[in-house]
Amino acid sequence: MPLTLEDDRAWLLSQLDVLDDREATELSGDWQFVGRPEQMPPQGEWRNWLLMGGRGSGKTRAGAEWVHGLATGQFDGLGRDGRIALVGETFADAREVMIDGVSGICAIARFDRPLFEATRRRLVWPSGAVAQLFSSEDPEGLRGPQFHAAWCDELGKWRHQRETWDMLQFGLRLGAEPRQLITTTPRPTPLMKAIVADPGTRLARISTAANAKNLARGFIGALTERYGGTRLGRQELDGELIEDREDGLWRRGQLDGLVIRKHGPLRRIVMAVDPPASAAARESCCGIVVAGLDGSDGGEGCAVILHDGSLENARPQEWAQKVTALYRRYDADCIVAEVNQGGDMVEAVLRTVDARLPIRKVRATRGKWLRAEPVAALYEQGRVVHAGHFPALEDQMCDFGPDGLSSGRSPDRLDALVWALTELVLNRRGEPGVRQL
Numbered sequence: 001m002p003l004t005l006e007d008d009r010a011w012l013l014s015q016l017d018v019l020d021d022r023e024a025t026e027l028s029g030d031w032q033f034v035g036r037p038e039q040m041p042p043q044g045e046w047r048n049w050l051l052m053g054g055r056g057s058g059k060t061r062a063g064a065e066w067v068h069g070l071a072t073g074q075f076d077g078l079g080r081d082g083r084i085a086l087v088g089e090t091f092a093d094a095r096e097v098m099i100d101g102v103s104g105i106c107a108i109a110r111f112d113r114p115l116f117e118a119t120r121r122r123l124v125w126p127s128g129a130v131a132q133l134f135s136s137e138d139p140e141g142l143r144g145p146q147f148h149a150a151w152c153d154e155l156g157k158w159r160h161q162r163e164t165w166d167m168l169q170f171g172l173r174l175g176a177e178p179r180q181l182i183t184t185t186p187r188p189t190p191l192m193k194a195i196v197a198d199p200g201t202r203l204a205r206i207s208t209a210a211n212a213k214n215l216a217r218g219f220i221g222a223l224t225e226r227y228g229g230t231r232l233g234r235q236e237l238d239g240e241l242i243e244d245r246e247d248g249l250w251r252r253g254q255l256d257g258l259v260i261r262k263h264g265p266l267r268r269i270v271m272a273v274d275p276p277a278s279a280a281a282r283e284s285c286c287g288i289v290v291a292g293l294d295g296s297d298g299g300e301g302c303a304v305i306l307h308d309g310s311l312e313n314a315r316p317q318e319w320a321q322k323v324t325a326l327y328r329r330y331d332a333d334c335i336v337a338e339v340n341q342g343g344d345m346v347e348a349v350l351r352t353v354d355a356r357l358p359i360r361k362v363r364a365t366r367g368k369w370l371r372a373e374p375v376a377a378l379y380e381q382g383r384v385v386h387a388g389h390f391p392a393l394e395d396q397m398c399d400f401g402p403d404g405l406s407s408g409r410s411p412d413r414l415d416a417l418v419w420a421l422t423e424l425v426l427n428r429r430g431e432p433g434v435r436q437l
Contacts (some may be wrong), residue, residue, distance in 0.1 A: 031065045031108075032074070036210060041066060041075060042202035047179055050195055052186040053206035054237040056215050059183040061103040062206075063151045066181055068105055070149055071129035072112045077179055078148050084131040085142070085150040085168060089157045091121065094133045098153055099123065105131075134168075136160055142167035150180040155195075156187035165191055186235055188243030196241065205239045229389025230256050245406065249376035250397040258385045263304045267295035272336040272420035273323055274412045275316070275346050285409075286311045286319035287416030289393070290330050291424050294385075302383055303425050306330060308390040310413045316349045324353045334358040336423045338415065362419060368411065369402050375421045384421065393417065 032040070039062035042049055049066075053059035067084055069075035078084070088094030098104055099116060105123060106116060114123040114131070121133040131151075134141050136158035150168055158164055172178035186192065195201055212220050227233030234240040244251050274287035288309040295301040309326050311319050327335060337346045339361045347359050364371065378384050396414040399405050 031069070035062070035065065036206075038204045038206050038210070039065070041181075042204070044202075045177070046202040047177075047200035048195055048198060048202070049179065049181045050201050050203045051181065051183045051206060052203065052241060053183065053239040054208035054235075055185065056211060056219070057206040057208045057239060058103075058211040058214070059206055060097060060101065060153065061108065063153060063181055063183045064098065064103055064105045064108050067131060067149075067151050068109050068114075071114065071123075071125040071127060071131070073127065077175070077177060078129060081128040082130075082149070083145070083147045083174060084129065085134055085145070085147045085171065086123075086131050087134045087136065087142075087150060087152045087158075087164065087168060089136050089154055089159065091133060091135045091137075094135065094153070095121075098151065099133070134164075136164040139163040139167045142171055144171075146171050146173050148172075148175040148178055152180060152182045153184070155182050155184045156189060156192060157184075161189060161191050186239060186241040188241055192241065193243075207239055208237045229391055230259075232256070234391065244398045245401045247401040248398055249372055249400060250379065250394075252394065252398050254379065255386065255394050255397065258379070259389060260304075260385045260387060263292075263385070263387060264294045266292035266304070267301060268293045268424060269306070269330050269332045270334055270336055270420055270423050271323065271327055271330070271332045272338075272416040272418075272423065273319075273346070273350075274338050274415040274419065275319065275349075276410070276412065284313055285412040286314055286322075287412035287414070288319065288323055288326065289413065289416040289420045290326055290332065291417075291420040292330075293424050302385055303378065303421055305384065305386045305390065305393075305417065305420075307387075308393040308413060310392065310416065316345075317352070320349045320353045323350060324357065327354075327357065334360050334423075336360050336362055336419050338362055338364060338419060340364050360423070362423075368400075368404065368415065368418075371418050371422070372400065372414065374426060375418045378421060378425060383425065 036058065039058055051059050051062055066075060067086070070078040070082065070084065086094055086098050088098055099106055101107065105114065112126050114125045116123055123131040132145060137160065139160050142164065150172060155161065172180060182195065196203060209220050223237060227237060235242050242252060269290065269292040272289050276284035276286055288311065289305065290307040290309065292304045292306055293301045294304050307326065307330070309322055311322055323335060335350065335357055337350070337359055339346050340363055347361060350357050350359060393413045396405060396411045400411055400414055405411050
C-alpha cells in the first residue's frame with residue numbers, strides 16, 4: 001500500500017528526538033510537515049480542490065505551496081515543462097497576493113525559487129515549469145493558452161466569474177489529470193454552488209481560528225466577540241457558504257439586525273417542544289425553543305427568543321430532561337408541546353422527569369408554511385428580537401420555503417419557534433406578573 005502524506009508526517013514526528021539542529025531547521029521549513037492537514041491536496045482522483053476559508057485562515061499559503069510543489073516535483077501532476085494558470089480578481093491582485101504577498105509563491109519558495117518576468121506576467125522555475133498570470137477582468141486572455149493545472153484565488157470576488165471560469169476550463173487540457181485549486185472566501189454565487197455540487201470537487205473548509213498562531217494576538221477574540229455567530233462571521237471567519245432561499249420567509253440580513261444584548265423585564269416566558277416523529281428516525285431532532293414577552297414599554301410588547309436548546313439524535317428521556325432543565329432555568333410559565341406525532345406520549349415522557357410540569361398540548365391543523373407565515377409577519381413588524389445568535393435555528397428559518405427545507409428534513413427548530421411565538425404573541429393568553437431574569 002503506497003504511503004500517504006499523513007504517513008510521512010507521522011514518520012517525521014517520530015524522528016524529532018534524533019535530529020540535529022540543522023536537520024530540525026530543515027524540517028521546520030518542510031511544508032508537508034508544518035502545513036495543516038486541510039491545507040494539503042486531497043488524496044485520490046479529483047479535478048477541483050475547493051478550499052473555502054475565512055480571512056487569514058492560510059488558504060493563500062496552501063495555494064502557493066501547492067503550485068510551488070507542482071513546479072518542483074514535490075507534488076505529483078505536472079512533470080517537466082509544466083504549464084500553470086494563476087487567476088486572480090485583477091492582475092494587481094494576482095501579483096500582490098499570489099506572487100509577492102507574504103504567503104505568495106516567491107515568499108514561500110525556500111529552494112528552486114522561480115524568476116518573475118513582470119513584463120510577460122509569468123513565473124519560470126529552474127525545472128522549466130511556467131506559471132502565467134490572468135485576470136478575471138479579461139476572460140478572453142485565457143483563450144488560446146493551455147495548462148496542466150490552475151490556481152484560482154478569491155473566485156467569489158471575480159468580476160466576470162462565469163466567463164473567466166469557462167475559458168479556463170477549455171484551457172485545462174494538458175497531461176493525464178488536469179487539476180485546479182480554488183482558494184476563496186465563500187460567497188453563494190451560482191458558480192460557487194455549481195462547483196460545490198460537481199462530483200469532481202473535493203471540498204475543504206478552513207477557519208480563521210485554525211491559523212491563530214500565525215495571526216496577531218487578540219485578533220481572533222476581538223472578531224469572534226463582534227461577529228461570532230453572525231452570517232458575516234460564519235462566512236468570513238468560519239469559511240461557511242451561507243445563502244438564503246429566494247422563496248424563503250426570512251433573510252439572514254434581517255435576522256442579524258434583530259440581535260440585542262439586553263432586554264427589559266419579561267411579562268411571560270414559554271417553552272415550545274417539537275419532538276421527532278420517531279426516536280429511531282435518521283437525523284432526528286427535537287426542537288426546543290424558549291421565548292419571552294418584553295413588556296417594558298407597557299404596550300403589546302416585543303417577543304424575545306431567549307434560547308435554542310434543540311437536541312439532535314436524542315432519545316425521549318434525553319430531550320425530556322433537557323426540556324425540564326430549561327423550564328427550571330428560565331422559570332417558564334408553561335411548556336407548549338406539539339402532539340401530532342406522539343399524541344399523549346409527549347406529555348407522558350415529560351412527566352416521567354417532572355410530574356408537575358405545566359404542559360399545554362397543541363395540535364397542528366394547518367401545514368407548516370401556513371403556520372409560519374403569521375410568525376414571519378411578526379418579524380417584519382419588528383415585534384420579535386433575538387437575545388443572541390442561534391446559527392442552527394437561523395439556518396432553518398432562512399432555508400424554509402413552501403416545500404419545506406431544501407434538505408428534505410423536518411424543520412423541528414423552526415416548528416418550536418413557531419409554536420412558542422404563536423402561544424406568546426398570537427394567542428396572547430393570560431400573563432403572570434412581571435419578572436426580571
